[in-house]
Amino acid sequence: VQLQASGGGLVQAGGSLRLSCTCSRRTCSNNAMGWFRQAPGLEREFVAAISWRGQNTYYADSVKGRSTIARDNAKGTVTLQMNSLKPEDTAVYYCAAARGSFASSQQRDYNYWGQGTQVTVSS
Numbered sequence: 529v530q531l532q533a534s535g536g537g538l539v540q541a542g543g544s545l546r547l548s549c550t551c552s553r554r555t556c557s558n559n560a561m562g563w564f565r566q567a568p569g570l571e572r573e574f575v576a577a578i579s580w581r582g583q584n585t586y587y588a589d590s591v592k593g594r595s596t597i598a599r600d601n602a603k604g605t606v607t608l609q610m611n612s613l614k615p616e617d618t619a620v621y622y623c624a625a626a627r628g629s630f631a632s633s634q635q636r637d638y639n640y641w642g643q644g645t646q647v648t649v650s651s
Contacts, residue, residue, distance in 0.1 A: 536645030549623030557601035565619035577631035
C-alpha cells in the first residue's frame, strides 16, 4: 500500500489549504484513514480521522471547527480541508491508513503512512 499526500504549501494566517491523500490500493476503502502532523522539535500528533465509509469523523481540539476530513472511496482519496489557518498549524502533515475500519486518534492503530506534505502558515 502506498499513500501519496499532496496539497501543502505556504499560506498566510487566516487562509485555507486542502490536503489530499491518494491510496494506491482499492482495499484502503475498507480502512479508516487519518491525518497527523509533526512540527519541528515536536512529536507527531493526531489531526483528524474518518471511518471506512465516512460515517464517523474525529478531530483534534486544535483543529476542530476549522477543518473537515472527507473521503471518496471510489477514487481512493482522503482530503483534509483546513480553514482559518494559524502559524501553529505549521507542520509536516501525514496521511495514514488504519488496520481496521474504525477511526482512531492513536498512531499505533495505523500501519501505513504517506511521505508527508509541508504546510507553512506565515503570520
